[in-house]
Amino acid sequence: MLVRYFAAAAEAAGAEEERIEVLHEGDTATVGGLADLLVARYGPTMARVVANGSFLVDGVVRRDRDAPIGAQVDVLPPFAGG
Template sequence: MDTATGTVLVRYFAAAAEAAGVEEERLDAAPTLGELRDALVARYGAPMARVVANGSFLVDGVVRRDPATPVGTQVDVLPPFAGG
């Protein structure tokens, strides 16, 4: 979280960007990754719910999946990637 502004930069990639309709935005910071995830689903609905159900989050450049993880200054929302 940007303590000066109380916001977090959220960047969206691939299907996450499609679900959000933007590639990045500043949002009021949620204290934890789980709360941010819930806020994104509330804001963008079923398309974002599908992305975050199986996707990944990078919190300040580190992959995180634990909903209790504190949100940093930047969170990247990554869709699930196909293998093969």
């Protein structure tokens, strides 16, 4: 799957996008599994992003950790403003 990072998420990952292989069900096949993988890979800065931000899975906002992921996931930090 293609994972794209924006703003603080890109800073934490050190890249704007990367390909992550979904190995099997229960690994990175859910939003929660992907979040855990990103935190393990990129540390406390990414932990803050995934705790307060959101995931767009194939263009749809997903906040449920059990939601399946698709071909593309955008990792978005929380945005301020109105």
